[in-house]
Amino acid sequence: SQTIHQWPATLVQPVGSPLSLECTVEGTSNPNLYWYRQAAGRGLQLLFYSVGIGQISSEVPQNLSASRPQDRQFILSSKKLLLSDSGFYLCAWSVTYRTTVITDTQYFGPGTRLTVL
């Protein structure tokens, strides 16, 4: 069966410090990978998605970046955190099924709660 891991679970960082959040998926090959952020009391905002190694699409221009060094590894980074980067960061994976209409189902990790002080 497939599983998705995120770490760390919680993180408290000062403004201006770097960030690295990691997500790994087990039990599937060539998944689509996603990073979302959820501010307190808000919906999910798609940050990045990747359909293959080294392929990253950015949805929101900001001080965050993403990388996919291996097929089932997705990393979210920042060189200098802002207060507005605080939130609940979620990684998700999916596998696209190509029938008459393309669709898939996303599976989310447990999330990382980031507080920037």
Added chain:
Amino acid sequence: DAKTTQPNSMESNEEEPVHLPCNHSTISGTDYIHWYRQLPSQGPEYVIHGLTSNVNNRMASLAIAEDRKSSTLILHRATLRDAAVYYCILRGSGTYKYIFGTGTRLKVLA
């Protein structure tokens, strides 16, 4: 990206059915309708999805209007564990993106 509109919140009594509505008047012919729910402090989990026909699974039922401009997620017997934020999302075939709105916060009363 096509948008969805959901009520901000709803309440239900335990053991009673719950009908969660979603309007998506700009849906295209190849957009799937997906429902996810998010329990407190957890990532969203998949509930159900459909294209044109009504769908049933162990968690819920999805009723899709004939013109596909609206849909309803049906929880047949609400339990306290069903208290969550429910998101209705359109998944287009030409994109890998899901666009989450603010969802409906369901409160289940004992």
